[in-house]
Amino acid sequence: MITILSALSLAAWLYLLLFRGYFWRSGPELQPAKPSGRSKVAVVVPARDEAASICESLTSLLTQEYPGNLSIILVDDNSTDGTGRIAASLGNDNRLTIVNGAPLAPGWSGKLWAVQQGLDQPQAQAANYVLLTDADIVHPRDHISTLVAKAETDRLDLVSEMVHLRCETVAERAFIPAFVFFFQMLYPFSWVANPRRRTAGAAGGTMLVSRAALARIGGASQIRNRLIDDCALAKQVKSTGGTIWLGHTSRTRSLRVYSNFADIWNMIARTAYEQLNYSPLVLAGCVLAMALVYSAPPLLLFARGLPGGLGLITWLLMAISFQPTLRRYRRSPLWGLALPAIGAFYLCATVASAVRHHTGRGGGWKNRVYPPASAE
Incomplete structure (x- = not known):
């Protein structure tokens, strides 16, 4: 099972790198x-x-x-x-x-x-x-x-x-x-x-x-x-x-300043659930996909043999794909290795966006809270 998981994670990154419009080139x-x-x-x-x-x-x-x-x-x-x-x-x-x-x-x-x-x-x-x-x-x-x-x-x-x-x-x-x-x-x-x-x-x-x-x-x-x-x-x-x-x-x-982690969190949580069309089912799929793509590779290093090797290769591919964007923002290449943790932060903020929506606090911005857009 772990071998299949590691192969799926690697396959996901190969698809992203080769067949998704070469998005990572940052141009x-x-x-x-x-x-x-x-x-x-x-x-x-x-x-x-x-x-x-x-x-x-x-x-x-x-x-x-x-x-x-x-x-x-x-x-x-x-x-x-x-x-x-x-x-x-x-x-x-x-x-x-x-x-x-x-x-x-x-x-x-x-x-x-x-x-x-x-x-x-x-x-x-x-x-x-x-x-x-x-x-x-x-x-x-x-x-x-x-x-x-x-x-x-x-x-x-x-x-x-x-x-x-x-x-x-x-x-x-x-x-x-x-x-x-x-x-x-x-x-x-x-x-x-x-x-x-x-x-x-x-x-x-x-x-x-x-x-x-x-x-x-x-x-x-x-x-x-x-x-x-x-x-x-x-x-x-x-x-x-x-x-x-x-x-x-x-x-x-x-000029927009995000002075602390809470500012970034709120920026994501304000709109992320709309990106998922306010669908709990799509949110569940997003959680699973993010876990496979970002969280699994470093965790697989704890496995022995082939799964651990595939996890390492996948993590390195992930870090390499982040390099053009890091260069654009003049950040250290080592930030590429942090992408799994960064992805986890974004995923948690997306879940928080769904919670805000379902508790009537979604879309808040500058002392306004908006009702959701109707799903299409």
């Missing part, structure tokens, strides 16, 4: 490029209690070197920390519109309600492309130009990038590279870009969407109660015939 990444300048771009920034980052984030948008028409719409989602006031203090720039968000509408998540209010503004309605970004993202000066150039050249409906996440605190160094690694595994970027595959994913920090695609899917209305809103948007775009590009960026960065 691709856009290079700076110049757009035509003919496309109008509107940036929609939903913001709730983002006083710590809004000045730096908005300044990076207001200093964009985009050759075409550019407008920026900040939707202040009922902030209590002066986010809107700080944004208004940046100066009288006619490209910036600050919208005081309406109270949360029934059936909507807060972020998507704010996004929809931004999409309803005249500047967004008239744009060829809308950049959906977060209020804690800092953009290089040529970022919008690079995104639009990619969309124009390849005739894409959605260009999205996994921005460079902070990796400075102990908790971030331990778990943020793995977050990126697991995201790549769930949504292999090459599969997302392949129109023949159903896999659709996006990263919420940077999503440039064509106005035509937004019109087809009805803005944010079809995904109004989703917590994993970026991937839900990508699914809508691709299901209606849209084309997607998803990659990494090392130049666009997030």
Whole structure:
């Protein structure tokens, strides 16, 4: 039985390494490029209690070197920390519109309600492309130009990038590279870009969407109660015939701080159960799969003979697969050997997400708790 378990674990990693879109390569990444300048771009920034980052984030948008028409719409989602006031203090720039968000509408998540209010503004309605970004993202000066150039050249409906996440605190160094690694595994970027595959994913920090695609899917209305809103948007775009590009960026960065392990835990527990479509059966399958893929290899070292040897080989393959992501975040290669423990942390937080959901505490974010999205 142990030999069969060790063989299954090794087979699982061989599949992941060879047949799942080579997700572990941790690419691709856009290079700076110049757009035509003919496309109008509107940036929609939903913001709730983002006083710590809004000045730096908005300044990076207001200093964009985009050759075409550019407008920026900040939707202040009922902030209590002066986010809107700080944004208004940046100066009288006619490209910036600050919208005081309406109270949360029934059936909507807060972020998507704010996004929809931004999409309803005249500047967004008239744009060829809308950049959906977060209020804690800092953009290089040529970022919008690079995104639009990619969309124009390849005739894409959605260009999205996994921005460079902070990796400075102990908790971030331990778990943020793995977050990126697991995201790549769930949504292999090459599969997302392949129109023949159903896999659709996006990263919420940077999503440039064509106005035509937004019109087809009805803005944010079809995904109004989703917590994993970026991937839900990508699914809508691709299901209606849209084309997607998803990659990494090392130049666009997030200011979001995860100061301790509890912050990382809550980040996972807030949305993980939605990823499993709120299904206890799928959760059970996830527990078994994670145990086989991550926990079994190091535990098999305690077995003698062939099972122990296969467990060691599998653990080393796992550690090797993590290396490109670790290099991206300038972490020691030895973190690869910790992936089983890191996976266990993520699995426990996923189970906690299910417990929160079933006890009415799911989806909590900035003093809001949302009801679940209906299963599809």
